[in-house]
Amino acid sequence: MSALEPVGEGFVLADVDPKSTPGVADRADAEAQLEANHDELGSLQERLWAESKFGGTRSVLLVLQAMDTAGKGGIIRHVVGGVDPQGVTIHAFKAPTEEEKRHDFLWRVRRELPPPGIIGVFDRSHYEDVLIHRVRGFSTPEQIEERYGIITDFERELVASGTRVIKVMLHISKDEQKARLTERLERPDKHWKYNPGDVDERMLWPAYQQAYQIALTRTSTPQAPWFVVPADRKWYARWAVQSLLLDALRELNPQWPTADYDVEAEKKRLAAT
Amino acid sequence: MSALEPVGEGFVLADVDPKSTPGVADRADAEAQLEANHDELGSLQERLWAESKFGGTRSVLLVLQAMDTAGKGGIIRHVVGGVDPQGVTIHAFKAPTEEEKRHDFLWRVRRELPPPGIIGVFDRSHYEDVLIHRVRGFSTPEQIEERYGIITDFERELVASGTRVIKVMLHISKDEQKARLTERLERPDKHWKYNPGDVDERMLWPAYQQAYQIALTRTSTPQAPWFVVPADRKWYARWAVQSLLLDALRELNPQWPTADYDVEAEKKRLAAT
Numbered sequence: 001m002s003a004l005e006p007v008g009e010g011f012v013l014a015d016v017d018p019k020s021t022p023g024v025a026d027r028a029d030a031e032a033q034l035e036a037n038h039d040e041l042g043s044l045q046e047r048l049w050a051e052s053k054f055g056g057t058r059s060v061l062l063v064l065q066a067m068d069t070a071g072k073g074g075i076i077r078h079v080v081g082g083v084d085p086q087g088v089t090i091h092a093f094k095a096p097t098e099e100e101k102r103h104d105f106l107w108r109v110r111r112e113l114p115p116p117g118i119i120g121v122f123d124r125s126h127y128e129d130v131l132i133h134r135v136r137g138f139s140t141p142e143q144i145e146e147r148y149g150i151i152t153d154f155e156r157e158l159v160a161s162g163t164r165v166i167k168v169m170l171h172i173s174k175d176e177q178k179a180r181l182t183e184r185l186e187r188p189d190k191h192w193k194y195n196p197g198d199v200d201e202r203m204l205w206p207a208y209q210q211a212y213q214i215a216l217t218r219t220s221t222p223q224a225p226w227f228v229v230p231a232d233r234k235w236y237a238r239w240a241v242q243s244l245l246l247d248a249l250r251e252l253n254p255q256w257p258t259a260d261y262d263v264e265a266e267k268k269r270l271a272a273t
Numbered sequence: 274m275s276a277l278e279p280v281g282e283g284f285v286l287a288d289v290d291p292k293s294t295p296g297v298a299d300r301a302d303a304e305a306q307l308e309a310n311h312d313e314l315g316s317l318q319e320r321l322w323a324e325s326k327f328g329g330t331r332s333v334l335l336v337l338q339a340m341d342t343a344g345k346g347g348i349i350r351h352v353v354g355g356v357d358p359q360g361v362t363i364h365a366f367k368a369p370t371e372e373e374k375r376h377d378f379l380w381r382v383r384r385e386l387p388p389p390g391i392i393g394v395f396d397r398s399h400y401e402d403v404l405i406h407r408v409r410g411f412s413t414p415e416q417i418e419e420r421y422g423i424i425t426d427f428e429r430e431l432v433a434s435g436t437r438v439i440k441v442m443l444h445i446s447k448d449e450q451k452a453r454l455t456e457r458l459e460r461p462d463k464h465w466k467y468n469p470g471d472v473d474e475r476m477l478w479p480a481y482q483q484a485y486q487i488a489l490t491r492t493s494t495p496q497a498p499w500f501v502v503p504a505d506r507k508w509y510a511r512w513a514v515q516s517l518l519l520d521a522l523r524e525l526n527p528q529w530p531t532a533d534y535d536v537e538a539e540k541k542r543l544a545a546t
Contacts, residue, residue: 085354192530194539
């Protein structure tokens with residue numbers, strides 16, 4: 001059971017300690033639980049998939065947002081990697097292409113939504129359109145203001161159509177980011193993970209924190225809540241996101257579907273071959 | 274190192290024993306190797322991905338073909354599942370949609386090819402157009418005849434553009450299929466995996482074996498060879514496909530790329546933030 005509360009009334013991002021580890025005793029405990037829970041998570045997804053083969057329309061969408069190096073990739077590898085890869089779709093949203101720019105900002109997002117039975121993961125998302133767009137001025141304040149409402153409407157529609165939406169901000173400290181970027185520069189086998197643009201973004205740290213504060217509080221709704229996951233300790237963030245996924249799937253509680261064919265007749269038909 | 278020889282001159286599918294286990298001592302050995310090799314496979318894929326971020330164009334395509342219940346899904350789950358899900362794309366080719374039917378048979382295949390750095394998996398493929406199409410008469414003999422050449426041309430082009438192509442037929446016996454279908458009917462938690470159409474296809478067993486014999490021998494080329502993997506023992510098939518993937522990736526031998534930015538200058542820039 002996740003120990004994290006969804007973002008609600010009076011939430012202040014700056015009050016969340018990125019080093020904190022609510023809900024788990026220590027690293028050994030978190031890692032043991034992570035490992036032990038892979039089977040249940042995989043089994044719940046398999047049932048959700050089975051259900052979808054017989055008309056079920058439910059799916060799960062995990063939205064991951066974070067500053068660079070916060071560990072989105074590690075979450076996908078170590079948490080989502082515990083599920084059958086056939087039961088997962090992952091989409092990393094990059095800077096929009098020329099074609100994507102010709103459409104409204106949700107166009108490319110709608111194309112990547114998980115089909116029934118599937119856990120979809122967004123590595124960045126439509127929230128970039130109110131985060132980097134606010135910080136870098138890629139859109140006008142009026143456009144950004146309008147988008148909070150467009151997003152909550154979109155997510156309400158998504159939830160109504162059967163998709164469980166879990167939105168996670170991995171929250172790291174500025175010091176921890178510096179340590180992780182430094183490591184990428186010091187290890188030749190990590191050089192490929194470093195991009196000079198990462199430092200440019202880092203210089204805008206306070207503006208990003210403010211943009212997150214606004215986006216989180218404006219778009220955390222009962223049907224599609226935001227969770228801020230302290231992420232300075234990778235083992236904690238992985239445990240916490242797995243807990244959120246497990247909570248969601250346990251609540252969906254998918255069941256093996258009943259055959260829509262005559263089982264006894266099929267047994268006879270098969271026996272005769 | 275895989276013990277399997279590619280399909281070549283004089284190959285006879287009927288001579289391959291689906292119960293055989295060439296190259297491995299026993300089940301315990303195969304399962305231990307499967308587990309132990311996950312890290313190397315994952316690490317090789319990560320290097321391939323890193324390489325692609327700095328201009329590399331290489332990728333891997335694993336084509337899986339088989340009679341129903343032969344274990345394609347299990348291969349994806351237990352072999353491909355050992356790789357970071359961000360490094361894998363999986364596409365299951367179903368009966369073509371109306372839109373797909375309006376295009377040539379390779380149109381939908383080209384859209385699902387793995388991008389650079391990625392291991393792509395095809396669960397069924399363009400080979401359906403010379404397998405079920407031959408058995409069911411969905412295309413004329415002339416069309417099917419023409420396709421073998423179209424396919425080998427297509428795969429030559431694919432290999433030339435940097436994609437390593439591994440084609441696997443999982444080979445099960447008719448008796449083993451019966452046992453697996455029977456289990457699906459006997460266990461309510463497996464009913465969803467059963468489709469009455471499976472028995473219809475089963476009744477055409479000899480025609481399918483003949484279609485495979487022809488397709489395998491006509492399209493196994495030095496650049497894109499076919500491997501027939503005995504699949505009555507799931508633990509063997511998983512070990513064998515992992516070995517084929519490992520062989521391919523070891524041969525590609527991807528390396529961590531050299532930074533295309535000034536590492537020392539970036540260290541200073543980062544230190545100042």
